[in-house]
Amino acid sequence: MSLCQITLSANAGAAVRLGGVRIWVDALHTEPVSGFSSVSPELFSAVMEHPDFAEPNLIFYTHCHPDHFSQELTQRALERWPFAEAVLPERRFSSQILLSRPRQQLSLAGLSARFIRLPHEGEQYADVAHYGCLLEYDGFRVLIPGDCAVASPVLREFLEEVGPVDLALVDFPWITLSKGRRFLQQFIRPKHLAVFHLPFEKDDIYGYRRAVHKTVEQLPAGDLRVFLEPLQREVFDR
Template sequence: MSDCIDIDLVANAGVLVRGGGLGLLVDGMHDQDGHPFGRVEPDDMARMGRPEGIFERLDYLLFTHEHPDHFTPDLVAGHLERRPVKGVFLPAPAREPEGRARLVRALEERGVPHWTMGPEPGGTLSVSPEPGLTVTAIGTRHMGKQFQDVRNDCLLVSLMGMNLLFTGDADHVPEYYEEALKDVDLDAAFVNPIFYHNPNGQAIIDGIFRPLELVIYHMPSNGRDPFHLAFTVKRALQRYARPDMPVHVLDAAAPHVTICPAVL
């Protein structure tokens, strides 16, 4: 259906959002190792640059935070040499690596609109780069005590009158979301396995997000699951399943989901 939005898994928390004649890639350019999650395959990067297949439209690149399983600046800069984009949404800098500086220079040299988001936790920053599209960053911190100094932008993508929330690795702290989402009706929320499994995360999903549909993403690649996230999700689905909120697990076995407007 033309009024629906298609979501395709690229790798890890990397997804391609297609709707309204636009393609938006969220956390979908990273090739570094050292973590149990999948890297974007070279074949997919080549398809993005040609363009080919689901990557026929690739207009905006969005990133939640500066971790290597979400964002590789040099890979983004290399893509710009092969194919122009309409804009890039950058996360708050966790540090000032050379790769990010090279990317910013490449964006400026090519005249590509780019926005550094990264509002304070609980705050928001919105950009409407063209009619029918608004991206709002909701400031949070990365989950896990060891990452509390890392900002994570929850990205609220408003496209074709629908609202999709991509949480990345945001912590399950209600104060981050209460004000930012109090007047927002979410068609779908995307959360990682730990957020979904945690009782505090469930309280946020049920009490603040209240999405029509929920998608669990950021799943480990096949054969590399040292944290047993697949088992964790299976048990959590048994515990928290709700008949009024469809839950999709976006992984290698089911890499596509379609989100359609609510039927009144």
């Protein structure tokens, strides 16, 4: 069994497996957002039956924007897997962990999850309750900054405290923008880099996929994976 496995649902949604622990991140969302993809009824059925999404230990949402979160689908998942811990920065369920402080931490079955409040990209979203996380299992660290403002000083301060990570799972502007690439090299310094929050081909009206492919061709050699297709799976080791 590989140490870390990531399987895409849609957009910035994924199932992350670290050792034997399963974490969903922004996995279920249905409302269409221009230029991005959502979890269709057919994809939702496939997700619910897919072994990579089975029996989650932790269901985490970075924030509750409609391209990241569906209350209805999450409720259905929690009814199917009632022992999963739901972690959100807004009160949406009677039984959940509410993220409200600048830093919070959760330990679960050998997993350490550190949550940090980060500014959402875009000044218009300055008041959005938004959190990234650092997952650690058996010494393997996975950084998921969510929709954090690219090259955020808040994230830089956090990384200066915790040090480099093994895997970073980031939105695509972190590689298409020069300031994002610099930040990755100077502060995140991941051994493995995974890129998502990209639309499926049929929804790519703004050419985001093409821009990412063009950027990847110009980057130095390294372990970089781009998530493009529903239920795409990538595995990572030390």
